[in-house]
Amino acid sequence: MTSHTTTPLEYNTEQSQMNILGFWVFLGAEIVLFSTLFASYFVLEHNTADGPAGQDIFILKDVLIETFILLTSSFTSGLAIHSMRNHDKKGLLIWMIVTLLLGAGFLYMEINEFIHYVHEGATIQTSGFTAAFFTLLGTHGAHVTFGIIWISLLLVQVYRRGITEKTSSKLFISSLYWHFLDVVWIFIFTFVYLKGMVM
Amino acid sequence: MSWDEFFVTGDPLILASQIGIGLTMVGLIALITYLKRWKWLWSEWFTTVDHKKIGIMYVLAGVLMFFRGGVDGLLMKAQTSRPELDILDAQHYDEIFTTHGVIMILFMAMPLLIGIMNVVIPLQIGARDVAFPKLNAFSFWIFFAGAMLFNLSFVIGGSPDAGWTSYFPLAGKEFTPGVGNNYYALSLQIAGIGTLATGINFVVTIIKMRAPGMSWMKLPIFTWSAFITNIIIVAAFPILTVALLFMTLDRLFGTHFFTVAAGGDPMLWLNLFWLWGHPEVYIVVLPAFGMFSEVIATFARKNLYGYKSMVYAIAGIAFLSMLVWVHHFYTMGNSAAVNSIFSLTTMMIAIPTGVKIFNWLFTLRKGRIQFTTSMLWSLAFIPCFTIGGVTGVMLAMAAADYQYHNTMFLVAHFHYVLIPGVVFAVFAALYYWWPKMFGFKLNEKIGKWHFWLFVIGFNLTFMPMFFVGLDGMSRRMYTYAESTGWGAWLGFSAIGSLVMAAGFAALCYNIYWSFRYASRDVGNDPWNARTLEWSTASPAPHYNFAVVPEVETLDDFWYKKKKGETGLKKADLKPVHMPSNSWTPIVLAGAFGLVGFFLVFEWIPLAIIAAVGIVIGLVANTFDYDDGYHIPVDELEEEEREWRGDLE
Amino acid sequence: MSAKSHGFPWNLLVGYILSIVLTLLAVFIAFNTDFSNNIIIWVIGILALFQAIIQLFMFMHVTEGKEGIINVINMVNSLILALIIIFGSIWVLTSGHASMH
Numbered sequence: 001m002t003s004h005t006t007t008p009l010e011y012n013t014e015q016s017q018m019n020i021l022g023f024w025v026f027l028g029a030e031i032v033l034f035s036t037l038f039a040s041y042f043v044l045e046h047n048t049a050d051g052p053a054g055q056d057i058f059i060l061k062d063v064l065i066e067t068f069i070l071l072t073s074s075f076t077s078g079l080a081i082h083s084m085r086n087h088d089k090k091g092l093l094i095w096m097i098v099t100l101l102l103g104a105g106f107l108y109m110e111i112n113e114f115i116h117y118v119h120e121g122a123t124i125q126t127s128g129f130t131a132a133f134f135t136l137l138g139t140h141g142a143h144v145t146f147g148i149i150w151i152s153l154l155l156v157q158v159y160r161r162g163i164t165e166k167t168s169s170k171l172f173i174s175s176l177y178w179h180f181l182d183v184v185w186i187f188i189f190t191f192v193y194l195k196g197m198v199m
Numbered sequence: 200m201s202w203d204e205f206f207v208t209g210d211p212l213i214l215a216s217q218i219g220i221g222l223t224m225v226g227l228i229a230l231i232t233y234l235k236r237w238k239w240l241w242s243e244w245f246t247t248v249d250h251k252k253i254g255i256m257y258v259l260a261g262v263l264m265f266f267r268g269g270v271d272g273l274l275m276k277a278q279t280s281r282p283e284l285d286i287l288d289a290q291h292y293d294e295i296f297t298t299h300g301v302i303m304i305l306f307m308a309m310p311l312l313i314g315i316m317n318v319v320i321p322l323q324i325g326a327r328d329v330a331f332p333k334l335n336a337f338s339f340w341i342f343f344a345g346a347m348l349f350n351l352s353f354v355i356g357g358s359p360d361a362g363w364t365s366y367f368p369l370a371g372k373e374f375t376p377g378v379g380n381n382y383y384a385l386s387l388q389i390a391g392i393g394t395l396a397t398g399i400n401f402v403v404t405i406i407k408m409r410a411p412g413m414s415w416m417k418l419p420i421f422t423w424s425a426f427i428t429n430i431i432i433v434a435a436f437p438i439l440t441v442a443l444l445f446m447t448l449d450r451l452f453g454t455h456f457f458t459v460a461a462g463g464d465p466m467l468w469l470n471l472f473w474l475w476g477h478p479e480v481y482i483v484v485l486p487a488f489g490m491f492s493e494v495i496a497t498f499a500r501k502n503l504y505g506y507k508s509m510v511y512a513i514a515g516i517a518f519l520s521m522l523v524w525v526h527h528f529y530t531m532g533n534s535a536a537v538n539s540i541f542s543l544t545t546m547m548i549a550i551p552t553g554v555k556i557f558n559w560l561f562t563l564r565k566g567r568i569q570f571t572t573s574m575l576w577s578l579a580f581i582p583c584f585t586i587g588g589v590t591g592v593m594l595a596m597a598a599a600d601y602q603y604h605n606t607m608f609l610v611a612h613f614h615y616v617l618i619p620g621v622v623f624a625v626f627a628a629l630y631y632w633w634p635k636m637f638g639f640k641l642n643e644k645i646g647k648w649h650f651w652l653f654v655i656g657f658n659l660t661f662m663p664m665f666f667v668g669l670d671g672m673s674r675r676m677y678t679y680a681e682s683t684g685w686g687a688w689l690g691f692s693a694i695g696s697l698v699m700a701a702g703f704a705a706l707c708y709n710i711y712w713s714f715r716y717a718s719r720d721v722g723n724d725p726w727n728a729r730t731l732e733w734s735t736a737s738p739a740p741h742y743n744f745a746v747v748p749e750v751e752t753l754d755d756f757w758y759k760k761k762k763g764e765t766g767l768k769k770a771d772l773k774p775v776h777m778p779s780n781s782w783t784p785i786v787l788a789g790a791f792g793l794v795g796f797f798l799v800f801e802w803i804p805l806a807i808i809a810a811v812g813i814v815i816g817l818v819a820n821t822f823d824y825d826d827g828y829h830i831p832v833d834e835l836e837e838e839e840r841e842w843r844g845d846l847e
Numbered sequence: 848m849s850a851k852s853h854g855f856p857w858n859l860l861v862g863y864i865l866s867i868v869l870t871l872l873a874v875f876i877a878f879n880t881d882f883s884n885n886i887i888i889w890v891i892g893i894l895a896l897f898q899a900i901i902q903l904f905m906f907m908h909v910t911e912g913k914e915g916i917i918n919v920i921n922m923v924n925s926l927i928l929a930l931i932i933i934f935g936s937i938w939v940l941t942s943g944h945a946s947m948h
Binding site: 014017018019021022025026028029030032033036037040043044047048049124125126127128129131132135139150153154157166170 | 330331395398399400402403406407408433434435436437438440441442444445448449452453454455456458460461462463464467470471474818821822824
């Protein structure tokens with residue numbers, strides 16, 4: 001146990017500190033994972049075989065809306081942690097639920113986007129480009145899906161147990177995860193969509 | 200799919216194995232039931248979260264896999280011992296060199312090293328366990344699930360046969376339509392999850408759980424090497440995850456990552472495989488360096504020469520390890536700039552490695568050397584590994600590599616690096632830390648038989664390969680004509696492999712003999728060693744240390760012994776917090792294994808059903824608020840009195 | 848950090864507004880300027896990196912806790928690895944005979 005006055009509740013026990021540090025190390029591994037996906041995408045992005053290229057199918061408006069949804073959800077999950085640190089259980093629950101709803105909205109739009117691409121003749125089996133594209137986006141989308149389910153389960157725990165040393169460190173870790181997915185999306189937005197539409 | 204496609208049929212060797220495996224399984228189940236040991240197995244081993252027991256299970260699995268990989272090796276040696284033999288046909292030979300490579304690297308070297316890390320690291324830094332004990336159990340079980348899935352391939356469905364590197368397009372569905380390479384992709388993926396979890400676990404353990412006073416430059420050298428190894432694991436394994444994901448998608452779902460015709464790029468596989476694969480070499484060899492350093496310092500009766508330079512050398516090797524991957528495929532026809540840069544970075548690795556060799560030699564200089572078995576392994580390592588290292592510098596030069604590439608010269612080189620670097624280290628470590636794991640020593644006399652047979656056999660086996668390689672024999676040839684003149688060399692080599700196998704048999708006999716007859720009275724510090732793990736009982740009690748030690752210097756225990764300060768004060772005892780056992784790791788890993796098995800055969804609906812098991816395991820895990828339990832002071836006192844006598 | 852956490856979360860709001868502005872700026876540079884493609888990629892890439900840094904410091908509190916410095920080292924290390932993997936792969940697979948174009 002360290003002192004309770006200066007650091008937030010989620011850092012109270014040695015075990016919580018280790019959990020948080022461990023999650024940061026895990027995020028380091030996630031950065032490598034996504035870098036590899038990006039590297040493969042950059043190598044394959046011009047290999048469209050007979051299928052469409054990025055600029056043939058991307059729609060700026062939809063992608064921009066997805067981006068704003070995800071940016072906002074990152075903000076609201078920050079607000080949730082802010083409430084948690086003020087011991088405001090209701091605020092925490094409300095802001096996190098808003099975050100998850102935004103996450104679900106993002107997923108809904110992304111799935112529609114994928115359906116649109118398939119109608120345009122770009123399935124995951126079409127070319128090297130589509131394989132790398134769908135796998136990069138799909139991996140991000142799978143992470144968002146996992147995040148929604150995981151955080152929902154954590155909210156049940158907060159609802160039942162309140163904001164404790166354990167629940168607060170779990171929620172804080174889940175917020176790190178959520179912000180990280182936003183960071184990944186920023187790079188997807190820039191280097192997949194914007195780059196694909198410009199070049 | 201009919202039954203005779205499901206089970207591998209038509210080969211008497213495999214049929215014998217199938218019958219053998221079946222009988223062994225039935226025999227084991229019958230034996231455990233007869234001895235009424237199921238409950239004991241479940242509560243003491245299957246659900247344990249104790250790092251020492253997990254480490255022992257890793258070591259057991261590693262030795263078992265050593266046997267499997269070794270049999271593969273012996274079969275290869277038998278097949279090539281004379282020209283134009285047909286003990287194995289070409290297909291079977293392909294399968295065997297593939298499984299030999301995969302098993303030896305991923306399912307032998309990795310678990311043995313991770314197992315020894317598991318046993319030793321927490322003890323060496325004065326901790327009660329690792330940072331995440333339950334995750335640690337999960338790491339083991341999911342590694343084990345991956346290893347079993349991989350081994351299943353040779354009796355059910357067929358083994359992978361595209362080499363341990365599984366290069367595309369050969370490893371793609373077009374050229375290897377069977378399920379063998381599905382096994383490769385999925386079992387490595389599953390085992391890789393466990394390795395990544397281990398990496399995270401040990402990084403956090405070593406950052407956060409060092410005993411009070413143990414600052415970074417007072418860290419035992421093995422812990423340092425393990426720390427940096429685990430950082431490389433975290434940096435490299437996600438790359439393998441992605442490469443295997445692509446492979447799985449290509450093979451199971453018809454994508455075109457690696458098919459040229461549809462805009463894929465087979466060289467992308469090589470690039471990703473070696474971006475992981477080269478760091479992987481250092482993942483297996485760095486902890487080995489740490490083990491040798493501990494053993495050499497202990498049995499030279501001196502502190503390690505150049506401790507700090509050793510640490511910087513390990514860190515330097517780790518950094519360079521991420522910058523050399525192209526040297527595995529210079530011959531892809533790259534630009535001169537690429538090959539030149541990667542030649543330079545590769546040769547630079549020789550510098551920190553040389554620093555380490557000289558540090559070991561200077562540690563030995565003027566030491567009072569004790570020739571124990573573990574010291575013998577360390578001494579044999581230095582010259583053998585140097586041969587491997589120097590031939591590595593030859594291979595590092597891109598222009599020259601066009602001659603050596605994919606010849607037996609290369610095969611000899613990496614066996615000269617990996618066997619002294621990893622296998623000798625594991626043997627040295629097993630003899631050295633065995634008393635800490637089990638409370639008795641391995642027999643030194645049988646140990647010497649083990650040592651001499653194995654080292655002589657090793658050199659006999661692999662030295663001839665340098666020469667046939669220079670003479671133009673390429674690797675993975677299942678047979679050759681008599682006119683090549685390689686028959687004599689390879690005959691020698693085959694005899695050498697038998698000698699090496701006899702060495703391994705001596706180890707197994709040694710374990711059996713020592714388990715039955717060795718003295719249980721070894722004390723806490725049988726080698727008069729230097730680091731903290733020797734300050735507690737042998738075998739280490741489940742709470743590791745009754746009182747967490749305070750550290751003042753490097754090799755603190757050595758100096759405390761000299762000052763006579765190793766006693767335990769009764770007043771210092773406090774209740775010890777311990778984590779509870781958990782069933783989630785083994786069940787979760789089992790579910791992963793099932794999903795993998797169903798995906799191998801592309802039975803997607805069944806895989807989805809099994810995946811529900813994963814979800815249930817994860818949900819159960821997040822709702823688990825078990826806080827562990829405390830060991831009361833009287834219990835500690837009783838256990839400590841048993842080996843210390845009276846407390847102060 | 849916690850001293851501030853009782854009041855209005857200014858750092859969150861500023862971070863949020865900055866990330867919206869940076870996103871729009873990237874879109875503007877991509878579609879409404881005459882820079883060469885190369886320059887555009889570099890500029891919007893740097894803007895993305897800047898957004899990532901905002902998330903790390905203002906939202907994820909990367910420097911917080913006893914291990915703040917370790918977290919920063921970890922993130923810098925991961926960034927270096929990312930650059931090695933991305934630029935290394937592109938270089939290796941698109942130069943010399945390896946290039947299929």
